[in-house]
Amino acid sequence: MLVSTKAIVLSKVKYRDSDLIVKCYTEKIGIVSVVLRNVLNSKRGNAKVAYFQLLSQLEVVMVYKENRSLQAIKEVKTSHLYTSIYTNVFKSAITMFLAEILSSVLMEEEENKVLFSFLETTFQWLDTHSEYANFHLLFLLKLTKYLGFYPDGNALGGNFFDLLEGKFVPKAGYAYTKSDDNIVLLKQLLGTTFDTINTIKINAKQRQSFLNMMLHYFELHLGSFKYPKSMQVFNQVFN
Numbered sequence: 001m002l003v004s005t006k007a008i009v010l011s012k013v014k015y016r017d018s019d020l021i022v023k024c025y026t027e028k029i030g031i032v033s034v035v036l037r038n039v040l041n042s043k044r045g046n047a048k049v050a051y052f053q054l055l056s057q058l059e060v061v062m063v064y065k066e067n068r069s070l071q072a073i074k075e076v077k078t079s080h081l082y083t084s085i086y087t088n089v090f091k092s093a094i095t096m097f098l099a100e101i102l103s104s105v106l107m108e109e110e111e112n113k114v115l116f117s118f119l120e121t122t123f124q125w126l127d128t129h130s131e132y133a134n135f136h137l138l139f140l141l142k143l144t145k146y147l148g149f150y151p152d153g154n155a156l157g158g159n160f161f162d163l164l165e166g167k168f169v170p171k172a173g174y175a176y177t178k179s180d181d182n183i184v185l186l187k188q189l190l191g192t193t194f195d196t197i198n199t200i201k202i203n204a205k206q207r208q209s210f211l212n213m214m215l216h217y218f219e220l221h222l223g224s225f226k227y228p229k230s231m232q233v234f235n236q237v238f239n
Helices: 043-050 089-105 113-128 135-147 180-190 194-199 203-220 229-239
Strands: 002-015 020-025 030-036 057-065 073-079 159-162 167-169
Touching: 002 043, 002 089, 020 057, 020 113, 030 057, 030 073, 057 113, 057 180, 089 135, 089 229, 113 135, 135 180, 135 194, 135 203, 159 194, 180 203, 203 229
Parallel strands: none
Antiparallel strands: 002 020, 002 057, 020 030, 057 073, 159 167
C-alpha cells in the first residue's frame, strides 16, 4: 500500500555498488528502512541522495509492505529546509552525534506523533538559534521521557542521583552520579526549556562529564544501546 508521511533521516549506508539504505523515523509508522536503488551511479540519483542528509525533514510517499524489511520510496520532498545545520561545523557535529543515538534507541515500528513532533520541533530550534552549547544535553534528557525513563523530579533535595531508579536519593546506591556538578546541572536542566537553556553556564569539562553520565544512563535502561562512534569527533569539535 502507499503511505504518505513525514520522515526524519537517522542514518544511511551504501548497499551493493549503487544502492543506498536509509533509516528514517516516520510520523505514521515509526522506524522504517528504505532502499534507494541505483542512486549512486547517476546524476539524477545524486540529486535524490541530497534529500537524505542526517536529520533531514522530509515528506515521503513509500510503497509499504508490512513484512518487508526494506521499503521503496515513490516520492520525496523536503518538508522543512534547514538554514544552518549543515553549514555550521558545531551544529553538524551535534547532528551526526544525535542522529547516531536516535538510530540506536528508536526501535518501534508504530505511530508516535508526540515523539515525532518533539524531534521535528527541537531540530528546527537548533537550526534557528545561536546559543546551543548545551542543546544536546537537554535533548538527551527530554528524550528519556519518550523512552520511559525520565528522571523523577519530585525529590530534588537528594544529594545523589540513582541511575537505575531514575530519581534523587539521600545516599549512594549501586549506580549513581559521582559528581556534584552533575547533580546541580541535572536539577537545572529538569527545570528549563530550550528557550532558556542559554542561561545555564558550564565549562567544557562539566559538559563532557554530564554527557558521559547521560550515556551511561541510557546504557543502563536500554539493553540495545550502543555508545556512538561519532563521540570522538564530537568531543574534538567541542573541545
